[in-house]
Amino acid sequence: MVHELYQETILDHSKRPRNCHAMADADRKAEGFNPLCGDKLKLYVKMDGDIVRDASFEGSGCAISTASASLMTESLKGKTRTEALALLEKFHDLLTTDATVSDGLGKLVVFCGVRDYPARVKCATLAWHTLKSALNGADQVASTE
């Protein structure tokens, strides 16, 4: 039962998060905050016109939120701003609805188990909330609340 939620990929990315560093030449930066658990996250995005060239993050959180940030930064590279925001919507649907909309989510489907743990949905979406404010250029802290 534990491994339906904490799938191997999630454990791997939480223990060895990818793209987990600051980015000096980032074009967009945003901070995310989950007041329920105190988790904080900084997201860095480097754009090339309308395309996400690079993305990285810093911060400490639970296994779900760390793995989510790690996998998100991997999946963003090469996507247009519109594609990235569409992916966010799909990811959100994966976590909050019964719909089986795994098309185009790639590795992100490993988070499907989170759907059964409503208290943990915000852990998985923190990075994505932060992405939204980074891409929208909002100069504010994204909150899960």
Next chain:
Amino acid sequence: MSTLTSDILTSFDVEKLREDFPVLKQQIHGKPLVYLDSAATAQKPYAVIEAIRHFHEVDCANIHRGVHELSQRSTAAYEQTRTRARQFLNAASDAEIVFVRGTTEGINLVASSWGHRHLKAGDEIVISALEHHSNIVPWQMLCEARDARLRVIPMNDRGELILEEYEKLLNARTGLVAVAHISNALGTVNPVAEMIAMAHRAGALALIDGAQAAPHLRVDVRALDADFYAFSGHKVLGPTGIGILYGKQALLENMPPYQGGGDMIRTVTFEKTTYADLPYKFEAGTPNIAGGIGLGAALEYIDRIGIERIAAWEHELLRYGTEQLERIPGLRIIGTAREKAAVISFVIEGIHPHDIGTVLDLDGIAVRTGHHCAQPVMDRFHVPATTRASLAFYNTLAEIDKLVAGIHKVKEVFA
């Protein structure tokens, strides 16, 4: 261990008491529920559930109003709880027992009513570093409104308040000291009798947040000489939405009403309203009647077991739990005060409390994870959050063994 304590432990039949708590008989994710979150809310015995049910099925009416039979029954049952709460706290008079929604409302009532009448610009309120948000924010709001200053008693690395520093904070400007009897996040039992005496020597009043203490130790407001003492019904086996604020009669008489409405008045005209006597002056509107009656049943249930017997068993749970958890490599207990209640907060190197909580939940073990509404406490210990096992007299040593096994499993998953 004293002979008395060891006699209590031998005769304490926890399995029989557990029969009184229907919620404990269920399975969670296919495993028997191990409920270790009583500091958040305590489970309810049949006696409480039945008392509330009886009110709704048989005695339901508004109180203090009708002359009809049902209203008289409900008024009598509700007022009986006031008397029982007075005895529970060893207060001098029923007039000193005010029904509130819970500890939070009790504190807000004092901050608002006493504070706005008596606190002047430049005065000071003293709280401590281990307070729950409910004993921080109302005082911050009051200080902001009155241009007063909030001072904070620091604590040491064990989670004990430093009384020498407290002494230095007290002065002629100190209006009131507000401290928790027991810390919800650390389990520290504060030396409140001594702290109240120190406040009084400085000419200040003292309010004690008894949310965590009332369920676990004998509270005697007169022996403590507390000016105000607040606790919540739902943490003493009663329902949510009801609690008690004790205040010394002379102080309550000199405070304006908290809210206006029915029941708190003597006469009303459009020109002038005169207020009811204590304690009704502070009880506007139809109260939580069912909750009050349920709280009465809860206090009666606790009296029947005996709070000293409860305290002795919980102390044994704390001793055993601390000993077992300390053996787990990488686990650090946050809050190691010499005087402690049955709360064990801990962190595990490299594993986030939310992941610990979720994996334990899959084994049926309910613990609290997060900042426990005490963010300054987390900051003091440089952790964003902890996992907290809080124990009550219906917990068993075998449940602590399950917690330990669960933590080992957590460590395997995230190794």
